[in-house]
Amino acid sequence: MPLPLFILFSALTLGFAVAVIANRNPVTAALCLVVSFVGLAALFIGLSAFFIGIVQILVYAGAVMVLFLFIIMLMDIEEEERKHFDRLRTAGGIAVGIGVAFLIGGVLWDFDYGKASLDDVPVQFEAAITLREADADSGIVRSANATAALREGRLKDVALVGEKLFNDYNLHLQMIAVLILIATIGVVTLGKKDSPAPDSGSSGGDKASES
Amino acid sequence: MPAYILELIVVGLGLILLLLESFLPRLGAKGLAAIGSVGLLVVLFLLPSVTGAPSESTGIIWKFYSADSLALFYKGLALITTILVLMMSVVYVPVMQRYLGTGGGVGEYLILPVFTCAGLMWMASANDLTSIFVSLEVVTIGFYIMVAYMRRNVGSLEAGVKYLILGAVSTGFLVYGIAFLFGVTGQTNLDVISTVLGLLEGQDKIILFSFALLLVAFGFKVAAVPFQMWVPDVYQGAPTPTAAFLSVGSKAAGFIVLSRIVDAFLGDHGVQTGDGSYQDQIQRVLLVVAGATILFGSLAAIPQTNFKRLMAYSSISHAGFILLALACAYPVRMDMASGEVVAFYLAAYLPMTMAAFFVLCIVRSSRGEEEISVLDGLGKRSPFLAFVLLVSVMGLAGIPLTVGFLGKLYVFQAALDQGHFVLLAIATLGAAAGFYYYFKVVRSMYWNAPSDQDAIAVGTGSRVLLALLAAAIIFLGLNQGIILGFLR
């Protein structure tokens, strides 16, 4: 992706990530996290990882953040008080941060690709195309569009994920459906309020709109 | 008929039950349990007629799913366990209704085991890291819900939270271990991984590291020391049928997957040679964990006064015995593979544990307590219940003429063949401690004076089932060939 765009979205991601921890109001912090996620999704898409980019927006910015916000609102957290920092805790936090920085630095230093640009690492399109044609001959479905795109030197990642998912991992797909079904049962049985009780809870939302 | 049809039927049954429960609420707990167990029985009868992978691999599914005799055996265990759990739940429903509040119904509690059973059956067949992970999650999430199901009961909620958090941590370890194993071998299929691991050289450390992560994850599932800390609290807090399900179903599924993974790591490495290879070290780790588990479970069970906690520690100690069998991967003289010893032990463990928990369910629903003292004088008040519990406890302790004895015998034999004398001593100590703490239950039933004289009402269905279980404990103990016949 072009450098200016990369810088723009990196700045967006990092800036709002800082805002998440700098903000004292938990709701504002959560909304900053959404923007940070969107920036991250843009970075993914810039790297041609469209599927992950979309999932990032759909699941993280959409669903997970909804949960975050509702947890925050359920728990009735006041604006965080200006706190006196425990010196030991601060030192511990800084030590962990430095440790992680060293760890990441060490990995990047030893990592060969870390020194070179990612563009220098060739994607082996030819090998992939040969493999796919062999698969297609043995009766495994390989998306023709994706193969054509590979020939042009483009990676159609969503189609590649899809053909793998609906060909090889059909069984897993059904298992995941059962998994989500079980989770739905769990949400309904464990989360449901007692039915005959008057709905005192829901008036909270109404009050907000009345005032 | 290919084997994966079985899970299809079980899931279909669960869906039908769920729809019936939502649209025909007057069916009630008994109706749901009846339909569920009849359906599962049908699947159980279909089990012998299924076929495994065709010789020329036609479907891509067989890369992720195996239907060898061991898988079918564990599928059978899962089905029988689930049927018994459904029956037990019907007895337990009155206890549960007290803790549900007005908003919740009991129906889902009888449907979740069916879906979990499908997960257990998938686990039995999983021979790929991806299918292991997904099926394990199906099972675990089902258990999270069942453990916390009595949502107005603080104990149940506490158990649910503990199980959820520790389960999530162990899942993290599992994924981490899978990632490392994939990083080393570049494969997810266990058979292929086994071949690739045999070709690798000089990567012992990272192979051992990935095995350690996987062992941590499955140590949680099968309750091996030092990952056993959740077991007593969760067993005590969870609804009793769920504790039984955890103790048998979840443990059996954990062990089949663990034994498949251990097999993949050990490959066709011969008899233990002590040459310091990673296979050797894996066996040593398993032996240490097994010894620690037997010791901890047996010794910590001694001072317990709550029956469910006692069963929890006893289940830890039994997990130790099974791990010991797993560690003896290459018996010298015995004609049984270690996987078969493990399967035999689990099959023996099933009727004994189920009978004990079943009796506890009945006692609980009439007395509302689960201390051992609640059994005082049970021999006089309800001789039938007392007799069934006696048989089951005798089996758990490993007294001859019961199936529990045979299970322990095979484990001892395997350890003896391999020359693990220290482990043999520990196992003897554990078994001896077992005699003591199980005897506490017997003493309470037959020696202590009853606190009240009322007989405990037992339904006809429960009576028949309990009699069947007690008969199975003794009958299978006299005819060791039956379980072995199913295994081969």
Next chain:
Amino acid sequence: MLNQYIPVLMHLLVVVGFATMTLLMSVWFGRRSTSKQDIKDTAYECGMIPIGENQPRFSVKFYIVAMLFVLFDIEVVFLYPWAVVFRDFLSADQILIFWSILGFVGILFVAYLYALKKRALNWVG
């Protein structure tokens, strides 16, 4: 290749810039008094003095809806690659994809029916 997104980027800048400028201008030209005035700084509540917390607590019902939303959102994640490859599969005479997505959506449809019937999505009662 990403040059084609330049118009989008410019659009984005205009949108953000317009919103920012509007807000900033109201501050600049609004001649807000700088002295601290408690009454003026409180939120406008129809002339009444506001009572209570500024963040009302939400009923657990919202939470159930949110969690169900997450679950069915996961379903959509799987539908997205399906929609992309469906045509490819059909043109290769691979009808299996139809049954596999039917099973997936069918199981989740039962989950939806269940949630609906259990009144988990009802706001009142």
